[in-house]
Amino acid sequence: MINDPCLLLLRMPADNQKDRQQRFKHYRGQVVECPLVEISxxxxxxxxxxxxxxxxxxxxxxxxxxxxxxxxxxxxxxxxxxxxxxxxxxxxxxxxxxxxxxxxxxxxxxxxxxxxxxxxxxxxxxxxxxxxxxxxxxxxxxxxxxxxxxxxxxxxxxxxxxQAVSGYEQLLMSCLKQHEITDVFVSSPSIFKRFYEVANEYLQIESLRFFVLGETTTKAIQLTNPKIKKIQEIR
CATH class of the missing domain: 3.40.50.10090 (Rossmann fold)
Incomplete structure (x- = not known):
């Protein structure tokens, strides 16, 4: 049985909400958000x-x-x-x-x-x-x-x-338990690092599709786990 698509938006609180909504307005599936990193x-x-x-x-x-x-x-x-x-x-x-x-x-x-x-x-x-x-x-x-x-x-x-958002591990685990994630949006290397530290023992990371901003984020994912192949850079 193939699960319905579910996109997890890993974001910073400083990210522009309108940009996110515009970027994924045609996504055919459920979209959930989880803040992991904030800027000081x-x-x-x-x-x-x-x-x-x-x-x-x-x-x-x-x-x-x-x-x-x-x-x-x-x-x-x-x-x-x-x-x-x-x-x-x-x-x-x-x-x-x-x-x-x-x-x-x-x-x-x-x-x-x-x-x-x-x-x-x-x-x-x-x-x-x-x-x-x-x-x-x-x-x-x-x-x-x-x-x-x-x-x-x-x-x-x-x-x-x-800096990591306070209690981000609990926020992320709660999100992963409530939803069957198929796709992940990552906007920076630091966000991916936080996600990987928590999700790697809970999910089959290699099976996920990653939407990323920029070559730097792509390289960070590939260096962390070369088995991750489904990476799509977006604007």
Missing amino acids: VDFTWSEQRMVEFQRANTLFFTSKYGVRLFFHLCFEQEISQQTLANYRYVCIGEQTKKAILEVVTPIQEVLIAKDLSAVKMEEEWLAKSASISSGEWLWISGNLSADVRYPNIFTQWRIYQN
Whole structure:
């Protein structure tokens, strides 16, 4: 007997509900949600950081959450849209690019870094710009320990941390017991990690189909369990 499809949306509280509804409006089956990870601010402006910001000419973002939070912090400091539009932007993934364009207009350019290996950086997109020196690029992200770092090129700011939602294990197990999950939506590597830690002993993970945002999340799934083959990247 084939079970009716059931999609589990693993999300952050900061995720846009309208985006989720639009993305899966044609899904033929039941849709259930479970928050696993939340974002906490880990940044305050200082005189030194303002100097670094003013010295930079390129802002590099690793996620849409970093984009939204950083611009919010800028507007709190009364940094204008015009000032932000004077920077060049580099990011990881289409979702991050979309978040930048939603806030900053007009804008010079948004480049997408598809591969963060040093060789690819040089060949594919750093080579597109003028030669750079240390301090001209700001790397703005969440947990820096999870990111590739280039200290000779980037000034690095961690502006948020991903934290588990209180009681997420119980929330997730309750959801798994109540529903026969066939599909899972994962928007970040940290969310997949939390899900896998709990669900791996309860579900046949390899039988699930994963809808994911971005190549980084796909790679995290493949590295965690190479037997997971049903992965579909969506926008």
